[in-house]
Amino acid sequence: MDPVFIWWILHFCLYKQVNSEPRQPKPELLAMDEDPKCFTRNLEDFTCFWDAPVEKSYDFLYIIEGLMEEKRCDVKQQTFKEKILNICTFPPSDVYLYVETHIRVIDKDTNTTIYSRAVSVEDQLLLYPPSNISLHPTEEVGQMLVKWKRSSNEHEIRYSFKNTSTVKSVSENDYKLVSLVPGENCTVQMRVKPSGDFKRFWSDWSNPVTAMVPQTAGDIEFRCHTSDLIQIICKWRGDLYKDNTYSFYYKQLNRSSWSSWKLCPNCNNSIHQCVLYGQKSNVFKFYLNTGLQPFSRTFYAETFYMNSKVQTRPPEGLKVQIGEERLCLTWDSPFLIISKHLMYQIRYQHHEENQWKGFKASGSKTSTCLDVHRGGRYTIQVRAQPNGSVYSGNWSDWSKPVTTNLPLSKEWIIFVCIPVALIIIATAVISFFSRYFRRKVKRSLWPPVPNLNKVLENILTDISGSHWEPTFNIKQCDDDTATSVVEVLTEGESAVKTCKNTCPLLSEHSEKHGEHFREDLEMAQDYVILNNNIIPCLTGNDYVYKDVASTHLANEKQHSCSSTSYTSLPDHTTDILNQSYLLLAEQSDLGAYQTTCGQYTNLEITAVSCVAIGE
Secondary structure, X not given: OOHHHHHHHHHHHHHHHHHHOOOOOOHXXXXXXXXXXXXXXXXXXXXXEEEOOOXXXXXXXEEEOOOOOOEEEOOEEEEEOOEEEEEEEOOHHHOOOOOEEEEEEEEOOOOEEEEEEEEEHHHHEXXXXXXXXXXXXXXXXXXXXXXXXXXXXEEEEEEEEOOEEEEEEEOOOEEEEOOOOOOOEEEEEEEEEOOOOOOEEOOOOOOOEEEXXXXXXXXXXXEEEEOOOOEEEEEOOOOOOOOOOOEEEEEEEEOOEEOOOEEOXXXXXXOOEEEEEOOOOOEEEEEEEEOOOOOOEEEEOOOEEHHHOXXXXXXXXXXXXXXXXXXXXXXXXXXXXXXXXXXXXEEEEEOXXXXXXXXXXXXXXXXXXXXXXXXXXXXXXXXXXXXXOOOOEOOOOOOOOEEEEEOOOOHHHHHHHHHXXXXXXXXXXXXXXXXXXXXXXXXXXXXXXXXXXHHOXXXXXXXXXXXOOOHHHOOOOOOOOOOOOOOOOOOOOOOOOOHHHHOHHHHHHHHOOOHHHHHHHHOOOOOEEEOOOOOOOOOOOOOOOHHHHHHHHHHOOOOOOOOOOOOOOOOOOOXXXXXXXXXXXXXXXXXXXXXXXXXXXXXXXXXXXXXXXXX
């Protein structure tokens, strides 16, 4: 069975059950009235009541003015909110208007009158609350229209939403509630009282009527547009609320009046879309409805103008041309009829970046150029939108992406190589100066310590070795050895003379104990004596040391070498000719020993060969 039909049956049964029961007034409605409190619903009935303990019993007596007979009323008791009400209902034949009725209430136990008053029926009118209240949308978001049956009575309305309640007096037969919370339930109640000269009592509040406050269509992401000024496509999200079934209504403005609401004939709830047709100057209104009363939801959309809701198709035919310094684009207009009223937006993205960069093209031209960096791959898209002068609307979807590669220019080498070269040079200079200053700082803070192994090497070697050190090896000059000039003469140019004839220095040395000889040698210290022509009178591998030299000279004291003849080399290839390269000053220090010497100079006397005999 249809759930809607079941809901209506239950609602109708509950309504009949509530309205079939006798509705007694609430005592607080007549709180300002005297006891016993009396009221009439329609000026044809009359009822009086008072509250009293249960164990008490009373007589209710009344007499109508103009009639001499006093009547008794049957009193009935009824429980209401933990109170015992004693109620007297007048028969319809005893209800008179514009005359007074005198009432007495007597306690049977004490036979005393506890209440006594005179009342008029028309002054005790207590109306039933309104029962024909309804809530209707006003075609505006956040508003509801309250309607009830027309009457001449005064009304008050009480509406509550989101835990707030408001009471207002109304005199017409409808009332518009504004500034309500969209999407919230609004509950409305009303009460009434008679107007005119009658004594007035406000009726009880009516049964509540609840409805959902209309919402904006943006809550379901409702969008409508036209791409050709003929077809209207409306879409929305139907999965945002429990009920996915929507009813789409529309109406059109014809000249100065609106047509009645119509149901969209091409509504597809599976994709939540409706398609309508119109002209470029048409104006429409839309709303959607979903769910069952009283909790159905209504979504109102803004007034739809065809000229202001244009959304073209994406541009096509996007082409890229690579120039020397720029990237130029061309494309086709998506809507030729309004091509002069369109503007375009371009976006591009480098393949190594995640974000798009975009800009708007100037005017309605379908071409533009980009200033981009060379040496990369770019993805480019374009979209269109009315410029708002005559037509307005939203941006179209992006066109199909076009990808292009931009080669590097020659300038890239200059812009890259020069900075790299400068960086390399700066790095080398910084490294060099850092090392230089580091050495300076290191030497200033920590002076170098001599290597003891090298310093003590010769000393340790001399100590560990066992040998004789001749006296003629003692160094007689300064640490800084002067540079000697060596001049080698050939055999033809040199004349060999004996020591006695041509070596006066040595002769004087032997006679004068070497005093003048040393003075002459000081003037010829820069000359080196080479004993290449004179062979020492030593045999074998003889080393001239102090002890060995003395023994050898003692044995051969009288031995001398000829100064005019050349002696052949001994048959010893390993002979070490000591004193072959000695300064003249050093040879003079031999003292008691005189060795074979040869002197070469750059003077006329070029060669001297002598054999000295020690003392």
